Amino acid sequence: xxxxTFMQHMVNGISLGSLYALLAIxxxxxxxxxxxxxxxxxxIFMIGTYIAFYAMTAFFLPWWAAFALALVLTAIFGILxxxxxxxxxxxxxxxxxxxxxxxxxxxxxxxxxxxxGGRPKAFPIAPVFAKIFNFGGVTMVSVQLIIPVVTLVFxxxxxxxxxxxxxxxxxxxxxxxxxxARLMGIDVDVIITFTFGIGSLLAALGGVLWGLKxxxxxxxxxxxxxxxxxxxxVVGGIGSIKGAVVGGFILGLGEILIVALLPSLTGFRDAFAxxxxxxxxxxxxSGLMGKTTTEKV
Amino acid sequence: MKKNTRKNxxxxxxxxxxxxxxxxADRIFDSYQMRxxxxxxxxxxxxxxxxxxxxxxxxxxxxxxxxxxxxAYTSAILxxxxxxxQMNFFLKPIVPMFAxxxxxxxxxxxxxxxxxxxxxxxxxxxxxxLNDDYLAIATLGFGxxxxxxxxxxxxxxxxxxxxxxxxxxxxxxxxxxxAVIMVIVMxxxxxxxxxxxxxxxxxxxxxxxxxxxxxxxxxxxxFVLGSFMAGVGGALLGHxxxxxxxxxxxxxxxxxxxxxxVLGGIGSITGTVISAVVVTVMLExxxxxxxxxxxxxxxxxxxPGMRMVVFxxxxxxxxxxxxxxxxxxxxxxxxxVTNPKETIATAWKNRKA
Numbered sequence: 001x002x003x004x005t006f007m008q009h010m011v012n013g014i015s016l017g018s019l020y021a022l023l024a025i026x027x028x029x030x031x032x033x034x035x036x037x038x039x040x041x042x043x044i045f046m047i048g049t050y051i052a053f054y055a056m057t058a059f060f061l062p063w064w065a066a067f068a069l070a071l072v073l074t075a076i077f078g079i080l081x082x083x084x085x086x087x088x089x090x091x092x093x094x095x096x097x098x099x100x101x102x103x104x105x106x107x108x109x110x111x112x113x114x115x116x117g118g119r120p121k122a123f124p125i126a127p128v129f130a131k132i133f134n135f136g137g138v139t140m141v142s143v144q145l146i147i148p149v150v151t152l153v154f155x156x157x158x159x160x161x162x163x164x165x166x167x168x169x170x171x172x173x174x175x176x177x178x179x180x181a182r183l184m185g186i187d188v189d190v191i192i193t194f195t196f197g198i199g200s201l202l203a204a205l206g207g208v209l210w211g212l213k214x215x216x217x218x219x220x221x222x223x224x225x226x227x228x229x230x231x232x233x234v235v236g237g238i239g240s241i242k243g244a245v246v247g248g249f250i251l252g253l254g255e256i257l258i259v260a261l262l263p264s265l266t267g268f269r270d271a272f273a274x275x276x277x278x279x280x281x282x283x284x285x286s287g288l289m290g291k292t293t294t295e296k297v
Numbered sequence: 298m299k300k301n302t303r304k305n306x307x308x309x310x311x312x313x314x315x316x317x318x319x320x321x322a323d324r325i326f327d328s329y330q331m332r333x334x335x336x337x338x339x340x341x342x343x344x345x346x347x348x349x350x351x352x353x354x355x356x357x358x359x360x361x362x363x364x365x366x367x368x369a370y371t372s373a374i375l376x377x378x379x380x381x382x383q384m385n386f387f388l389k390p391i392v393p394m395f396a397x398x399x400x401x402x403x404x405x406x407x408x409x410x411x412x413x414x415x416x417x418x419x420x421x422x423x424x425x426x427l428n429d430d431y432l433a434i435a436t437l438g439f440g441x442x443x444x445x446x447x448x449x450x451x452x453x454x455x456x457x458x459x460x461x462x463x464x465x466x467x468x469x470x471x472x473x474x475x476a477v478i479m480v481i482v483m484x485x486x487x488x489x490x491x492x493x494x495x496x497x498x499x500x501x502x503x504x505x506x507x508x509x510x511x512x513x514x515x516x517x518x519x520f521v522l523g524s525f526m527a528g529v530g531g532a533l534l535g536h537x538x539x540x541x542x543x544x545x546x547x548x549x550x551x552x553x554x555x556x557x558x559v560l561g562g563i564g565s566i567t568g569t570v571i572s573a574v575v576v577t578v579m580l581e582x583x584x585x586x587x588x589x590x591x592x593x594x595x596x597x598x599x600x601p602g603m604r605m606v607v608f609x610x611x612x613x614x615x616x617x618x619x620x621x622x623x624x625x626x627x628x629x630x631x632x633x634v635t636n637p638k639e640t641i642a643t644a645w646k647n648r649k650a
Contacts, residue, residue: 274438
């Protein structure tokens, strides 16, 4: 393989990894705070993409307005999901919450099929995102450059919020010890709402960027990325934002490189994530950047 | 002692009546209705398998569809005639080892269960050490891996094309016969010391271990047995449908079975049996939601997919407002029939507890 081809694959892998990272952050934040696998996260991502699609095609908004609208509405949607499906069960056994999450995911998917229709839709791509560059034999579409840059900008914002604001401090406190945080006067419900809002906003961002890269929308499009990004979060160490980003990139690059280096395994591309999951769970269950916790009796 | 004899006789009578019903049903119902009855029986088997793992042992497994796929493919490959195999595998021929195999249904069915159980053991050994959330996602992952492997092994499973023209062995006697045997096995198992160990693990793992219950052994046993049932159920399903392909065994299949278990009551055999029948029948009855409706004076355009919306909403409602499901962890007792007044009174008294 020539160096050009390799670089080409790296570019593809990095933009896919960025998308995975954006989604994985949502999982890791929710899990860090509620110890809940938000199965509906992939479907929230799908909703974000569809909102942007309809804003552009049915309401003729310019792409930037449509994207902004998608981020805001999806954040609200995510908060609603938490209110309706997770909050009533907060003190129930874990198994009930998980079933509720799976139920919510299927409900959103099936509602998506009913409301949006099962037929694939083509995501409109503004010309800004379709410019073609050529760097020494490596061809790039501008969206492949924009995805990592946008991801990094939003990540920097997120890290600032989590590490340097009062809300961020409260979020860290809740994820460390739910009960103690409540005793210290933190309004846990507000923090959880905020977390779901941010997670869903990033999912919507991932969604619109996904739409620009893979412009075919179907109501079930969130299923596989959703599962894979949860895996990315586990691989990186669940609860850690840095870990989610690292996990996302490992997964994105790994998938692309497996297909590139071992073409005979192309059919097994989707299995890569799951194999990675099993390996990491057996070798280092706390993930690459997670803290090991001991169970107290 | 005498009371027990009476109960056993009543159970026996119920069984005979049930077999009588099936025989008559087989004669008078058309093939579409029989298909639903068969499907209900198969879902009883599948639901019991998942309930054993999820409900009685408290391991949240989401890989049921994968084990069903193993069972369905095993039995399909073993029972299809050599000519049929040649017709199916037109892209690449089947591996010579299985090209001329043609087993009767019963051993193939057992083999389907055994292969699924082996898959369950292989997967369970590493995965069952994980706790609830991770276990769920890992089993889900394995279920998907099995499906992806089957999509890619062209010479063994015919890949994405699937297998067509499976012999239609499944009839009411097979589907409900298996279901009845599984119910009996489950009842005996849950009443035994193993069943008590399973429940102890479900209630509190650490306490169970402190009382001398071997966690790994019992988890493994429940998981392998549940996988066996999934394999048998999958094989029966394959021989009922006549065709199988990897897409059939997506997560959606697991979701249907989770739905049955949750609606019936997590940890109740009776609940699973009732809800398997109800859900199967409802899935068919509610098909009208997908088509257009005509009330004479008003016509409603059908919306494809509405049926599944109703089902996912139903699951959400049950889990949000009535987590016990239909039966909670209660089981059917003959006292309900012999002494209905007292049963209702006790139920009323315990309704809050």
